[in-house]
Amino acid sequence: MPTGLSGPPAPQGAGVPPPEHGLPVARPQLGTEQSWWWLGVHGGAGVSSLERAVPGGRDAERAWPSGPGNQPVVLVARASAYGLAAAQNAARQWGSKTVTGVDLLGLVVVADAPGRRPRVLRDTVRLVSGAVPRLWEIPWVEQWRLGEPHLPKECVPLARDLTRLTQPT
Numbered sequence: 001m002p003t004g005l006s007g008p009p010a011p012q013g014a015g016v017p018p019p020e021h022g023l024p025v026a027r028p029q030l031g032t033e034q035s036w037w038w039l040g041v042h043g044g045a046g047v048s049s050l051e052r053a054v055p056g057g058r059d060a061e062r063a064w065p066s067g068p069g070n071q072p073v074v075l076v077a078r079a080s081a082y083g084l085a086a087a088q089n090a091a092r093q094w095g096s097k098t099v100t101g102v103d104l105l106g107l108v109v110v111a112d113a114p115g116r117r118p119r120v121l122r123d124t125v126r127l128v129s130g131a132v133p134r135l136w137e138i139p140w141v142e143q144w145r146l147g148e149p150h151l152p153k154e155c156v157p158l159a160r161d162l163t164r165l166t167q168p169t
Contacts, residue, residue: 007130011097011104022093023064034058035166036072036105037065042086045076046110049144053151054159056166064093070103072166075132078112084124091131105165106134108158114140134161 023041037060040047047059057074065071077087087107094104109125111117117125129135136158143150151159 007132007134008095009133011095011099016092016095016097018096018098019089019092022098023062023090036074036162038076038108039064039073039090040076041090042077042083045078045083045086046108046138046144047076049110049141050076050108050138050155052149053144053155054162056159056162064099064102066101070101072103072105074105074162075107077107077109079109079117079121079125079137080112081121081124083112084109084121084128088124088128088131091128095131104133105162106136107132108136108138110138111140114142136161 023039035056036058038047038050038057039060040062043062051057051059060073065073075087075090077083077090087109091107093099094102107129125135125137137154138158139152139154141150141152143152
């Protein structure tokens with residue numbers, strides 16, 4: 001699970017075509033208490049589980065947050081073909097500067113099934129990770145499937161990185 005930069009730290013703008021259909025931008029959300037936003041790029045991405053397991057983030061409810069200053073955002077997608085295509089779409093939206101006022105911290109890919117991911121999906125994760133600043137991969141967590149709040153050891157680097165990235169300097 002890499003913790004350093006995997007892709008561009010800022011949107012590229014010129015040369016990155018915006019997606020045909022992007023995620024909406026939310027109305028400004030003032031007075032919220034969180035360190036970052038979890039932006040699920042599709043339904044069932046795993047935001048609720050991450051929100052319970054890794055304190056500090058808040059669900060952006062599948063819309064780019066807006067508000068005063070740059071909003072720290074973490075994209076969340078399942079490791080399925082559909083989820084990774086949605087993540088790629090959101091990364092293109094950010095990379096083309098279609099969305100402003102966002103500090104994209106990275107992408108969390110949550111396993112969609114137990115066991116080893118098929119090669120085509122591993123390759124897609126690698127491709128999409130090149131379009132976002134950081135990638136965190138969370139394996140299948142059986143306790144989440146059963147509705148149990150659980151912080152797997154694989155989430156510890158994610159929690160540590162997000163805390164470090166969102167601490168005031």
